[in-house]
Amino acid sequence: MPASRYTVSDVMTHTAIAIGREASYKEIVELLHEWKVSAVPVLEGEGRVVGVVSEADLLPKEEFRREEPRLPEQLDEASKAGGVLAEDLMSSPAITIHPDATTAEAARIMAHQHVKRLPVVNRLGMLEGVVSRSDLLKVFLRPDEELAEEIRQAVLTDLAPAMASLDFSVQDGVVTLRGSLPERALVPLLARAIRAVEGVVDVQIELDGTLQVAA
DSSP states (O other), X not given: OOOOOOBHHHHSBSSOOOEETTOBHHHHHHHHHHHTOSEEEEEETTXXXXXXXXXXXXXXXXXXXXXXXXXXXXXXXXXXXXOOBHHHHOBSSOOOBOTTSBHHHHHHHHHHHTOSEEEEEOTTOXXXXXXXXXXXXXXXXXXXXXXXXXXXXXXXXXXXXXXXXXXXXXXXXXXXXXXXXXXXXXXHHHHHHHHTSTTOOEEEEEETTEEEOOO
């Protein structure tokens, strides 16, 4: 199976908007609105990331404007309703990622941690950029011709001669293979190898005219 070609450094935004601990609530709201982002990293010293302020950290001020928290799980959120500076509002420690991490790793962290953006830091914790959900989707902008060439070189060539009787096409990121295989057991192996190519949307395998379902 081919290794991921894309790392976070390939897709991240290198010019990141950040704030210090003393940034005010209103200043943060203005920055989010102006730059159309959902969160900003909080820095101290020469650029070490110590936290993140997101829209979710700012909303309690509106949510609990007139009402006290009614449930125990609302207490942490309500405590931020009185925050006026970044250091009062931020989520800390920050959930970060390194630039050499794969885009798949970044996607998993975002999904598991329920965040939309990740500060990208070096080994010293210094900010190098930010990667967002939209950044990770850039791999699906790869042209079909580019995907086809990588599949040919990185997948089918490695599995030859078993793939000799297969033909394939790529349309809008969907890869369709047609022909025959010496063993049907190769179907899931082949499907997984092709799905590992960055930018592939789906894989369809038609052996002898019959559509195969590959996990």
